Amino acid sequence: MKPYALMINGQRVETAQHLEVRNPADGSVVGLMPVATEAELNAAVAAASAAFSAWAATPDEERQALCAKVADIIEAHAEELAQLLTLEQGKPLGGLGSRFELGGAVAWTRATAALSLPVELLQDTPEGRVELHRKPIGVVGSITPWNWPVMIACWHLIPAIRAGNTVVSKPSSLTPLSTIRMVELMNEVLPPGVMNVVTGEGGLGGALAGHAGVGKVVFTGSTPVGKKVMAAAAGTLKRLTLELGGNDAGIVLPGTDPAAIAEGLFWGAFINNGQTCAALKRLYVHESVHDAVCEALVAYAAKIPVGDGRLESSVLGPVQNEKQLALVRELVEDAKAQGGKVLLGGDPGNGPGYFYPVTLISNVDNGVRLVDEEQFGPVLPIIKYASVEEVIGRANASPFGLGGSVWSSDIEAAKTVAKRLECGSVWINKHGAIQPNAPFGGVKQSGVGVEFGVEGLKEFTTIQTLLV
Numbered sequence: 001m002k003p004y005a006l007m008i009n010g011q012r013v014e015t016a017q018h019l020e021v022r023n024p025a026d027g028s029v030v031g032l033m034p035v036a037t038e039a040e041l042n043a044a045v046a047a048a049s050a051a052f053s054a055w056a057a058t059p060d061e062e063r064q065a066l067c068a069k070v071a072d073i074i075e076a077h078a079e080e081l082a083q084l085l086t087l088e089q090g091k092p093l094g095g096l097g098s099r100f101e102l103g104g105a106v107a108w109t110r111a112t113a114a115l116s117l118p119v120e121l122l123q124d125t126p127e128g129r130v131e132l133h134r135k136p137i138g139v140v141g142s143i144t145p146w147n148w149p150v151m152i153a154c155w156h157l158i159p160a161i162r163a164g165n166t167v168v169s170k171p172s173s174l175t176p177l178s179t180i181r182m183v184e185l186m187n188e189v190l191p192p193g194v195m196n197v198v199t200g201e202g203g204l205g206g207a208l209a210g211h212a213g214v215g216k217v218v219f220t221g222s223t224p225v226g227k228k229v230m231a232a233a234a235g236t237l238k239r240l241t242l243e244l245g246g247n248d249a250g251i252v253l254p255g256t257d258p259a260a261i262a263e264g265l266f267w268g269a270f271i272n273n274g275q276t277c278a279a280l281k282r283l284y285v286h287e288s289v290h291d292a293v294c295e296a297l298v299a300y301a302a303k304i305p306v307g308d309g310r311l312e313s314s315v316l317g318p319v320q321n322e323k324q325l326a327l328v329r330e331l332v333e334d335a336k337a338q339g340g341k342v343l344l345g346g347d348p349g350n351g352p353g354y355f356y357p358v359t360l361i362s363n364v365d366n367g368v369r370l371v372d373e374e375q376f377g378p379v380l381p382i383i384k385y386a387s388v389e390e391v392i393g394r395a396n397a398s399p400f401g402l403g404g405s406v407w408s409s410d411i412e413a414a415k416t417v418a419k420r421l422e423c424g425s426v427w428i429n430k431h432g433a434i435q436p437n438a439p440f441g442g443v444k445q446s447g448v449g450v451e452f453g454v455e456g457l458k459e460f461t462t463i464q465t466l467l468v
Protein backbone atom coordinates (compact mmCIF):
# COMPACT_ATOMS: atom_id res chain seq x y z
CA MET A 1 0.00 0.00 0.00
CA LYS A 2 1.52 3.30 -1.12
CA PRO A 3 1.63 5.75 1.79
CA TYR A 4 0.17 9.22 1.44
CA ALA A 5 2.61 12.13 1.75
CA LEU A 6 2.57 15.63 3.20
CA MET A 7 2.36 18.49 0.69
CA ILE A 8 4.86 21.25 1.44
CA ASN A 9 5.88 23.98 -0.99
CA GLY A 10 4.23 22.17 -3.90
CA GLN A 11 6.19 18.95 -3.23
CA ARG A 12 5.10 15.59 -1.84
CA VAL A 13 7.09 15.02 1.35
CA GLU A 14 7.41 11.40 2.50
CA THR A 15 7.51 10.98 6.27
CA ALA A 16 9.42 8.38 8.27
CA GLN A 17 6.28 7.27 10.14
CA HIS A 18 2.71 6.49 9.15
CA LEU A 19 -0.59 5.66 10.81
CA GLU A 20 -3.24 3.34 9.43
CA VAL A 21 -6.55 4.93 8.48
CA ARG A 22 -9.40 2.43 8.81
CA ASN A 23 -12.85 2.07 7.25
CA PRO A 24 -15.45 2.37 10.06
CA ALA A 25 -17.72 -0.10 8.24
CA ASP A 26 -15.37 -3.09 8.61
CA GLY A 27 -12.05 -1.97 10.11
CA SER A 28 -10.11 -2.58 6.89
CA VAL A 29 -7.08 -0.35 6.23
CA VAL A 30 -7.90 2.38 3.71
CA GLY A 31 -4.47 4.00 3.52
CA LEU A 32 -1.41 5.14 5.42
CA MET A 33 -1.42 8.68 6.81
CA PRO A 34 1.93 10.47 7.03
CA VAL A 35 2.96 11.46 10.56
CA ALA A 36 4.68 14.86 10.43
CA THR A 37 7.49 15.76 12.80
CA GLU A 38 7.84 19.19 14.35
CA ALA A 39 10.53 19.96 11.75
CA GLU A 40 8.06 19.12 8.96
CA LEU A 41 5.41 21.35 10.52
CA ASN A 42 7.98 24.15 10.69
CA ALA A 43 8.87 23.54 7.04
CA ALA A 44 5.19 23.82 6.04
CA VAL A 45 4.76 27.10 7.94
CA ALA A 46 8.02 28.41 6.45
CA ALA A 47 6.87 27.48 2.91
CA ALA A 48 3.52 29.22 3.44
CA SER A 49 5.29 32.23 4.89
CA ALA A 50 7.72 32.45 1.97
CA ALA A 51 4.85 32.22 -0.55
CA PHE A 52 2.78 34.90 1.20
CA SER A 53 4.12 38.18 -0.21
CA ALA A 54 3.86 37.12 -3.85
CA TRP A 55 0.41 35.60 -3.35
CA ALA A 56 -0.86 38.66 -1.46
CA ALA A 57 0.47 40.89 -4.25
CA THR A 58 -1.10 38.79 -7.03
CA PRO A 59 -3.80 40.86 -8.77
CA ASP A 60 -7.19 40.14 -7.25
CA GLU A 61 -8.73 38.94 -10.54
CA GLU A 62 -5.88 36.47 -10.96
CA ARG A 63 -6.41 35.03 -7.48
CA GLN A 64 -10.11 34.87 -8.24
CA ALA A 65 -9.45 32.94 -11.48
CA LEU A 66 -7.11 30.51 -9.70
CA CYS A 67 -9.72 29.83 -7.01
CA ALA A 68 -12.24 29.09 -9.78
CA LYS A 69 -9.71 26.66 -11.27
CA VAL A 70 -9.44 24.97 -7.88
CA ALA A 71 -13.22 24.42 -8.06
CA ASP A 72 -12.81 22.93 -11.55
CA ILE A 73 -10.09 20.50 -10.51
CA ILE A 74 -12.03 19.31 -7.45
CA GLU A 75 -15.07 18.83 -9.68
CA ALA A 76 -13.04 16.88 -12.25
CA HIS A 77 -11.88 14.50 -9.49
CA ALA A 78 -15.13 14.49 -7.50
CA GLU A 79 -15.85 10.78 -7.94
CA GLU A 80 -12.31 9.76 -6.94
CA LEU A 81 -12.51 11.99 -3.84
CA ALA A 82 -16.03 10.76 -2.99
CA GLN A 83 -14.89 7.12 -3.10
CA LEU A 84 -11.95 7.90 -0.81
CA LEU A 85 -14.18 9.89 1.54
CA THR A 86 -16.64 7.00 1.86
CA LEU A 87 -13.81 4.58 2.62
CA GLU A 88 -12.35 6.65 5.45
CA GLN A 89 -15.44 8.44 6.80
CA GLY A 90 -18.04 5.70 6.30
CA LYS A 91 -20.82 7.84 4.81
CA PRO A 92 -22.69 6.43 1.79
CA LEU A 93 -21.64 7.43 -1.70
CA GLY A 94 -25.16 8.47 -2.72
CA GLY A 95 -27.99 10.48 -1.16
CA LEU A 96 -26.71 13.06 1.32
CA GLY A 97 -23.36 11.26 1.45
CA SER A 98 -19.94 11.62 -0.19
CA ARG A 99 -21.05 12.73 -3.67
CA PHE A 100 -23.31 15.30 -2.04
CA GLU A 101 -20.38 16.51 0.10
CA LEU A 102 -18.17 16.86 -2.98
CA GLY A 103 -20.98 18.78 -4.70
CA GLY A 104 -21.07 21.11 -1.70
CA ALA A 105 -17.28 21.51 -1.71
CA VAL A 106 -17.34 22.56 -5.38
CA ALA A 107 -20.34 24.88 -4.91
CA TRP A 108 -18.75 26.65 -1.92
CA THR A 109 -15.42 26.94 -3.69
CA ARG A 110 -17.07 28.55 -6.73
CA ALA A 111 -19.21 30.87 -4.66
CA THR A 112 -16.20 31.96 -2.57
CA ALA A 113 -14.05 32.44 -5.67
CA ALA A 114 -16.65 34.89 -7.00
CA LEU A 115 -16.60 37.09 -3.87
CA SER A 116 -14.54 40.24 -3.57
CA LEU A 117 -13.78 42.86 -0.96
CA PRO A 118 -13.45 46.21 -2.73
CA VAL A 119 -12.07 49.27 -0.98
CA GLU A 120 -14.86 51.03 0.97
CA LEU A 121 -15.01 54.81 0.85
CA LEU A 122 -16.11 55.99 4.32
CA GLN A 123 -15.73 59.71 3.75
CA ASP A 124 -14.86 61.96 0.81
CA THR A 125 -15.30 65.59 1.86
CA PRO A 126 -13.20 68.75 1.75
CA GLU A 127 -12.06 67.81 5.27
CA GLY A 128 -10.57 64.53 4.13
CA ARG A 129 -10.92 61.16 2.50
CA VAL A 130 -11.19 57.93 4.48
CA GLU A 131 -10.79 54.56 2.81
CA LEU A 132 -11.19 51.12 4.37
CA HIS A 133 -8.82 48.54 2.88
CA ARG A 134 -8.88 44.83 3.65
CA LYS A 135 -5.51 43.12 3.76
CA PRO A 136 -4.67 39.41 4.08
CA ILE A 137 -3.31 38.31 7.45
CA GLY A 138 -0.43 35.99 6.49
CA VAL A 139 -0.23 32.27 7.14
CA VAL A 140 -3.56 30.67 8.09
CA GLY A 141 -3.59 27.40 10.05
CA SER A 142 -6.69 25.29 9.33
CA ILE A 143 -7.75 22.48 11.68
CA THR A 144 -10.68 20.35 10.54
CA PRO A 145 -12.88 17.55 12.00
CA TRP A 146 -13.87 14.09 10.71
CA ASN A 147 -17.58 14.56 9.99
CA TRP A 148 -17.59 16.57 6.72
CA PRO A 149 -13.83 16.66 6.13
CA VAL A 150 -13.74 17.71 2.48
CA MET A 151 -16.46 20.34 2.57
CA ILE A 152 -15.26 21.88 5.84
CA ALA A 153 -11.70 22.00 4.46
CA CYS A 154 -13.04 24.03 1.52
CA TRP A 155 -14.85 26.36 3.93
CA HIS A 156 -11.46 27.10 5.52
CA LEU A 157 -8.98 26.93 2.67
CA ILE A 158 -10.77 28.77 -0.10
CA PRO A 159 -11.70 32.02 1.67
CA ALA A 160 -8.20 32.05 3.18
CA ILE A 161 -6.47 32.01 -0.22
CA ARG A 162 -9.18 34.08 -1.93
CA ALA A 163 -8.35 36.90 0.50
CA GLY A 164 -4.61 36.55 -0.21
CA ASN A 165 -3.40 34.40 2.67
CA THR A 166 -1.39 31.19 2.41
CA VAL A 167 -2.37 28.06 4.29
CA VAL A 168 -1.21 25.09 6.34
CA SER A 169 -4.07 22.59 6.59
CA LYS A 170 -4.25 19.97 9.38
CA PRO A 171 -7.11 17.51 8.85
CA SER A 172 -8.38 15.06 11.48
CA SER A 173 -6.26 11.92 11.69
CA LEU A 174 -9.48 9.88 11.49
CA THR A 175 -10.24 11.17 7.96
CA PRO A 176 -7.04 12.73 6.57
CA LEU A 177 -6.70 11.08 3.16
CA SER A 178 -9.40 12.89 1.19
CA THR A 179 -8.03 16.26 2.34
CA ILE A 180 -4.44 15.27 1.48
CA ARG A 181 -5.54 14.20 -2.01
CA MET A 182 -7.59 17.39 -2.46
CA VAL A 183 -4.63 19.57 -1.46
CA GLU A 184 -2.43 17.64 -3.93
CA LEU A 185 -4.94 18.51 -6.65
CA MET A 186 -5.06 22.17 -5.58
CA ASN A 187 -1.29 22.26 -5.97
CA GLU A 188 -1.66 21.44 -9.66
CA VAL A 189 -3.28 24.87 -9.99
CA LEU A 190 -1.82 27.07 -7.24
CA PRO A 191 1.75 28.43 -6.90
CA PRO A 192 4.02 26.35 -4.60
CA GLY A 193 3.68 27.12 -0.89
CA VAL A 194 0.22 28.71 -1.10
CA MET A 195 -1.51 25.51 0.07
CA ASN A 196 0.26 23.00 2.31
CA VAL A 197 -1.01 20.02 4.29
CA VAL A 198 0.41 18.27 7.34
CA THR A 199 -1.04 15.34 9.25
CA GLY A 200 -0.09 13.60 12.45
CA GLU A 201 -1.01 12.93 16.01
CA GLY A 202 0.31 13.80 19.42
CA GLY A 203 -0.17 17.53 19.51
CA LEU A 204 0.33 18.53 15.88
CA GLY A 205 -2.90 20.59 15.93
CA GLY A 206 -1.84 22.32 19.14
CA ALA A 207 1.60 23.03 17.69
CA LEU A 208 0.00 24.61 14.61
CA ALA A 209 -2.41 26.65 16.76
CA GLY A 210 0.48 27.98 18.82
CA HIS A 211 2.99 28.41 15.99
CA ALA A 212 4.61 31.85 15.96
CA GLY A 213 4.63 31.89 12.14
CA VAL A 214 0.84 31.53 11.90
CA GLY A 215 -1.29 34.69 11.89
CA LYS A 216 -4.75 33.18 12.06
CA VAL A 217 -6.29 29.85 13.01
CA VAL A 218 -9.58 28.65 11.62
CA PHE A 219 -10.79 25.68 13.65
CA THR A 220 -13.84 23.46 13.33
CA GLY A 221 -14.33 20.84 16.00
CA SER A 222 -15.51 20.31 19.55
CA THR A 223 -15.92 23.06 22.14
CA PRO A 224 -13.31 21.64 24.59
CA VAL A 225 -10.64 21.49 21.87
CA GLY A 226 -11.73 24.92 20.59
CA LYS A 227 -10.92 26.33 24.03
CA LYS A 228 -7.45 24.77 23.86
CA VAL A 229 -6.93 26.30 20.41
CA MET A 230 -7.94 29.70 21.76
CA ALA A 231 -5.45 29.33 24.63
CA ALA A 232 -2.66 28.22 22.26
CA ALA A 233 -3.39 31.13 19.93
CA ALA A 234 -3.19 33.67 22.75
CA GLY A 235 0.61 33.60 22.87
CA THR A 236 0.88 35.51 19.61
CA LEU A 237 -2.65 37.04 19.63
CA LYS A 238 -3.69 35.17 16.51
CA ARG A 239 -6.94 35.97 14.75
CA LEU A 240 -9.44 33.16 15.28
CA THR A 241 -12.52 31.67 13.74
CA LEU A 242 -13.90 28.87 15.92
CA GLU A 243 -16.80 26.74 14.69
CA LEU A 244 -17.57 24.49 17.64
CA GLY A 245 -20.11 22.08 19.01
CA GLY A 246 -23.86 22.51 19.10
CA ASN A 247 -26.95 21.06 20.72
CA ASP A 248 -29.56 22.52 18.39
CA ALA A 249 -33.16 22.55 19.57
CA GLY A 250 -36.18 22.28 17.28
CA ILE A 251 -39.63 23.39 18.46
CA VAL A 252 -42.82 22.07 16.88
CA LEU A 253 -45.64 24.54 17.55
CA PRO A 254 -49.27 23.54 18.17
CA GLY A 255 -51.40 23.10 15.05
CA THR A 256 -48.56 21.76 12.88
CA ASP A 257 -49.30 18.92 10.44
CA PRO A 258 -47.02 16.00 11.45
CA ALA A 259 -47.10 14.39 7.99
CA ALA A 260 -45.86 17.63 6.41
CA ILE A 261 -42.80 17.91 8.64
CA ALA A 262 -41.69 14.32 9.31
CA GLU A 263 -39.23 14.09 6.41
CA GLY A 264 -37.67 17.50 7.18
CA LEU A 265 -37.37 16.66 10.87
CA PHE A 266 -35.74 13.34 10.08
CA TRP A 267 -33.07 14.76 7.78
CA GLY A 268 -32.53 17.77 10.04
CA ALA A 269 -31.55 15.32 12.77
CA PHE A 270 -30.04 12.36 10.93
CA ILE A 271 -28.07 13.89 8.06
CA ASN A 272 -24.61 12.27 8.12
CA ASN A 273 -25.91 9.96 10.86
CA GLY A 274 -26.39 12.94 13.19
CA GLN A 275 -22.66 13.67 13.00
CA THR A 276 -23.25 17.24 11.89
CA CYS A 277 -22.54 20.34 13.94
CA ALA A 278 -25.84 22.02 13.12
CA ALA A 279 -28.04 18.91 13.20
CA LEU A 280 -31.30 18.91 15.12
CA LYS A 281 -30.21 17.35 18.42
CA ARG A 282 -33.28 17.79 20.68
CA LEU A 283 -36.85 18.05 19.47
CA TYR A 284 -39.51 19.78 21.58
CA VAL A 285 -43.06 18.92 20.44
CA HIS A 286 -46.28 20.51 21.71
CA GLU A 287 -48.44 18.01 23.60
CA SER A 288 -51.33 18.46 21.16
CA VAL A 289 -49.30 16.98 18.29
CA HIS A 290 -46.62 15.04 20.21
CA ASP A 291 -47.92 11.49 19.63
CA ALA A 292 -48.72 12.12 15.97
CA VAL A 293 -45.26 13.63 15.32
CA CYS A 294 -43.63 10.62 17.02
CA GLU A 295 -45.66 8.22 14.87
CA ALA A 296 -44.85 10.09 11.64
CA LEU A 297 -41.14 10.19 12.50
CA VAL A 298 -41.02 6.48 13.36
CA ALA A 299 -42.84 5.63 10.11
CA TYR A 300 -40.32 7.64 8.05
CA ALA A 301 -37.20 6.57 9.97
CA ALA A 302 -38.04 2.85 9.97
CA LYS A 303 -37.64 2.78 6.17
CA ILE A 304 -34.06 4.16 6.12
CA PRO A 305 -31.47 1.49 5.22
CA VAL A 306 -28.26 1.66 7.28
CA GLY A 307 -25.25 -0.16 5.82
CA ASP A 308 -21.75 -0.10 4.38
CA GLY A 309 -21.24 3.24 2.63
CA ARG A 310 -19.81 1.51 -0.45
CA LEU A 311 -23.18 -0.08 -1.18
CA GLU A 312 -25.40 2.14 -3.29
CA SER A 313 -28.38 0.77 -1.30
CA SER A 314 -27.16 2.36 1.98
CA VAL A 315 -28.79 5.64 2.95
CA LEU A 316 -26.91 6.03 6.25
CA GLY A 317 -23.54 4.47 7.10
CA PRO A 318 -21.73 3.55 10.32
CA VAL A 319 -20.79 5.98 13.06
CA GLN A 320 -17.32 7.24 12.15
CA ASN A 321 -15.28 6.04 15.13
CA GLU A 322 -15.28 3.92 18.25
CA LYS A 323 -15.21 6.83 20.70
CA GLN A 324 -18.28 8.42 19.13
CA LEU A 325 -20.11 5.09 19.05
CA ALA A 326 -19.34 4.56 22.74
CA LEU A 327 -20.78 8.01 23.56
CA VAL A 328 -23.99 7.31 21.63
CA ARG A 329 -24.43 3.95 23.41
CA GLU A 330 -23.76 5.56 26.79
CA LEU A 331 -26.27 8.39 26.26
CA VAL A 332 -28.98 6.00 25.03
CA GLU A 333 -28.46 3.61 27.96
CA ASP A 334 -28.59 6.55 30.38
CA ALA A 335 -31.80 7.87 28.77
CA LYS A 336 -33.39 4.40 29.08
CA ALA A 337 -32.39 4.26 32.73
CA GLN A 338 -34.00 7.70 33.29
CA GLY A 339 -37.34 6.44 31.93
CA GLY A 340 -36.83 7.24 28.23
CA LYS A 341 -39.16 5.32 25.89
CA VAL A 342 -37.40 3.82 22.87
CA LEU A 343 -39.70 4.38 19.90
CA LEU A 344 -37.23 2.99 17.34
CA GLY A 345 -33.73 1.44 17.40
CA GLY A 346 -31.77 1.64 20.63
CA ASP A 347 -30.08 -1.73 20.24
CA PRO A 348 -26.66 -1.64 18.56
CA GLY A 349 -26.30 -5.39 17.93
CA ASN A 350 -22.91 -7.08 17.78
CA GLY A 351 -21.95 -6.98 14.14
CA PRO A 352 -18.58 -5.76 12.81
CA GLY A 353 -18.15 -2.04 12.15
CA TYR A 354 -19.33 0.94 14.16
CA PHE A 355 -23.00 0.60 13.22
CA TYR A 356 -25.79 2.01 15.37
CA PRO A 357 -29.46 1.93 14.33
CA VAL A 358 -31.54 5.06 13.79
CA THR A 359 -32.93 5.70 17.28
CA LEU A 360 -35.84 7.82 18.51
CA ILE A 361 -36.47 8.27 22.24
CA SER A 362 -39.41 10.03 23.90
CA ASN A 363 -40.37 10.64 27.54
CA VAL A 364 -37.15 12.51 28.32
CA ASP A 365 -36.56 16.12 29.32
CA ASN A 366 -33.85 18.64 30.15
CA GLY A 367 -31.70 17.16 32.89
CA VAL A 368 -31.23 13.86 31.02
CA ARG A 369 -27.76 13.65 29.42
CA LEU A 370 -29.15 12.80 25.97
CA VAL A 371 -30.99 16.14 26.00
CA ASP A 372 -28.32 18.26 27.71
CA GLU A 373 -25.23 16.99 25.84
CA GLU A 374 -24.25 16.89 22.18
CA GLN A 375 -24.82 13.26 21.10
CA PHE A 376 -23.35 13.69 17.58
CA GLY A 377 -24.85 10.41 16.41
CA PRO A 378 -28.01 8.71 15.10
CA VAL A 379 -30.30 9.27 18.08
CA LEU A 380 -32.89 11.98 18.63
CA PRO A 381 -34.60 12.76 21.97
CA ILE A 382 -38.22 13.94 21.64
CA ILE A 383 -39.50 16.10 24.48
CA LYS A 384 -43.19 16.86 25.10
CA TYR A 385 -44.08 20.40 26.17
CA ALA A 386 -47.24 22.27 27.18
CA SER A 387 -46.36 25.97 27.04
CA VAL A 388 -44.58 27.73 24.15
CA GLU A 389 -43.37 30.46 26.47
CA GLU A 390 -41.78 27.94 28.80
CA VAL A 391 -40.24 25.78 26.06
CA ILE A 392 -38.27 28.73 24.68
CA GLY A 393 -36.49 28.89 28.04
CA ARG A 394 -35.75 25.16 27.91
CA ALA A 395 -34.40 25.42 24.36
CA ASN A 396 -32.12 28.28 25.44
CA ALA A 397 -30.94 26.51 28.60
CA SER A 398 -27.71 25.32 26.98
CA PRO A 399 -24.12 26.56 26.86
CA PHE A 400 -24.30 25.99 23.08
CA GLY A 401 -25.86 28.32 20.53
CA LEU A 402 -25.19 27.06 17.02
CA GLY A 403 -28.56 26.52 15.29
CA GLY A 404 -32.23 26.11 16.06
CA SER A 405 -35.52 25.60 14.25
CA VAL A 406 -39.23 26.25 14.61
CA TRP A 407 -41.83 24.13 12.82
CA SER A 408 -45.30 25.50 12.11
CA SER A 409 -47.77 26.19 9.33
CA ASP A 410 -48.06 29.72 10.76
CA ILE A 411 -44.83 31.35 9.51
CA GLU A 412 -45.31 34.58 11.47
CA ALA A 413 -45.85 32.70 14.74
CA ALA A 414 -42.76 30.62 13.95
CA LYS A 415 -40.66 33.72 13.25
CA THR A 416 -41.69 35.28 16.55
CA VAL A 417 -40.43 32.23 18.43
CA ALA A 418 -37.33 31.88 16.18
CA LYS A 419 -36.11 35.38 17.00
CA ARG A 420 -36.09 34.52 20.69
CA LEU A 421 -33.81 31.50 20.28
CA GLU A 422 -30.20 32.07 21.34
CA CYS A 423 -28.36 30.70 18.31
CA GLY A 424 -26.40 31.86 15.27
CA SER A 425 -28.76 30.40 12.64
CA VAL A 426 -32.45 29.65 12.96
CA TRP A 427 -34.57 27.86 10.39
CA ILE A 428 -38.32 27.71 9.86
CA ASN A 429 -39.71 24.31 8.78
CA LYS A 430 -36.23 22.97 8.05
CA HIS A 431 -33.00 22.52 10.00
CA GLY A 432 -29.31 22.84 9.20
CA ALA A 433 -29.87 23.99 5.63
CA ILE A 434 -26.71 26.03 5.11
CA GLN A 435 -25.87 27.96 1.95
CA PRO A 436 -22.76 29.80 0.69
CA ASN A 437 -24.28 33.30 0.87
CA ALA A 438 -25.70 33.03 4.41
CA PRO A 439 -23.20 33.70 7.24
CA PHE A 440 -22.94 30.71 9.57
CA GLY A 441 -21.49 30.62 13.07
CA GLY A 442 -22.29 30.00 16.69
CA VAL A 443 -23.06 32.18 19.69
CA LYS A 444 -22.24 31.32 23.32
CA GLN A 445 -19.88 28.31 23.45
CA SER A 446 -20.61 27.25 19.86
CA GLY A 447 -17.94 29.51 18.45
CA VAL A 448 -16.38 32.80 17.57
CA GLY A 449 -16.88 34.46 14.20
CA VAL A 450 -18.74 33.33 11.08
CA GLU A 451 -18.03 31.52 7.84
CA PHE A 452 -19.50 31.95 4.33
CA GLY A 453 -20.27 34.91 2.13
CA VAL A 454 -18.67 38.31 2.36
CA GLU A 455 -18.91 38.29 6.17
CA GLY A 456 -16.97 35.03 6.28
CA LEU A 457 -14.36 36.28 3.80
CA LYS A 458 -13.74 39.38 5.90
CA GLU A 459 -12.57 37.12 8.75
CA PHE A 460 -9.50 36.26 6.69
CA THR A 461 -8.45 39.91 6.51
CA THR A 462 -7.41 42.76 8.74
CA ILE A 463 -8.60 46.32 8.26
CA GLN A 464 -6.26 49.09 7.26
CA THR A 465 -7.84 52.52 7.43
CA LEU A 466 -6.31 55.04 5.04
CA LEU A 467 -6.89 58.67 6.01
CA VAL A 468 -5.81 61.31 3.47
Ligand code: NAD
Pocket residue numbers: 143144145146147148152170171172173204205206207209220221222223225226228229242243244245246276277278374376402442446447
Ligand atom coordinates in the same frame (compact mmCIF):
# COMPACT_ATOMS: atom_id res chain seq x y z
P1 NAD B 1 -12.23 17.53 17.78
O1 NAD B 1 -12.33 18.83 18.48
O2 NAD B 1 -11.93 16.31 18.57
O3 NAD B 1 -11.10 17.59 16.66
C1 NAD B 1 -11.10 18.60 15.66
C2 NAD B 1 -9.69 18.76 15.13
O4 NAD B 1 -8.84 19.29 16.16
C3 NAD B 1 -9.00 17.51 14.64
O5 NAD B 1 -8.25 17.80 13.47
C4 NAD B 1 -8.09 17.15 15.79
O6 NAD B 1 -6.97 16.38 15.40
C5 NAD B 1 -7.64 18.54 16.24
N1 NAD B 1 -7.14 18.65 17.61
C6 NAD B 1 -7.27 17.77 18.64
N2 NAD B 1 -6.69 18.28 19.77
C7 NAD B 1 -6.18 19.49 19.44
C8 NAD B 1 -5.51 20.52 20.16
N3 NAD B 1 -5.23 20.40 21.46
N4 NAD B 1 -5.17 21.64 19.50
C9 NAD B 1 -5.47 21.81 18.21
N5 NAD B 1 -6.11 20.88 17.46
C10 NAD B 1 -6.47 19.74 18.08
O7 NAD B 1 -13.60 17.41 16.98
P2 NAD B 1 -14.12 16.20 16.10
O8 NAD B 1 -14.45 15.07 17.05
O9 NAD B 1 -13.19 15.95 14.98
O10 NAD B 1 -15.47 16.81 15.50
C11 NAD B 1 -16.70 16.75 16.18
C12 NAD B 1 -17.03 18.07 16.85
O11 NAD B 1 -16.89 19.12 15.91
C13 NAD B 1 -18.46 18.16 17.33
O12 NAD B 1 -18.50 18.79 18.59
C14 NAD B 1 -19.14 19.06 16.31
O13 NAD B 1 -20.29 19.72 16.77
C15 NAD B 1 -18.04 19.97 15.93
N6 NAD B 1 -18.25 20.56 14.62
C16 NAD B 1 -18.62 21.88 14.54
C17 NAD B 1 -18.88 22.45 13.31
C18 NAD B 1 -19.29 23.90 13.19
O14 NAD B 1 -19.28 24.44 12.09
N7 NAD B 1 -19.65 24.57 14.28
C19 NAD B 1 -18.77 21.69 12.15
C20 NAD B 1 -18.39 20.35 12.26
C21 NAD B 1 -18.13 19.79 13.51
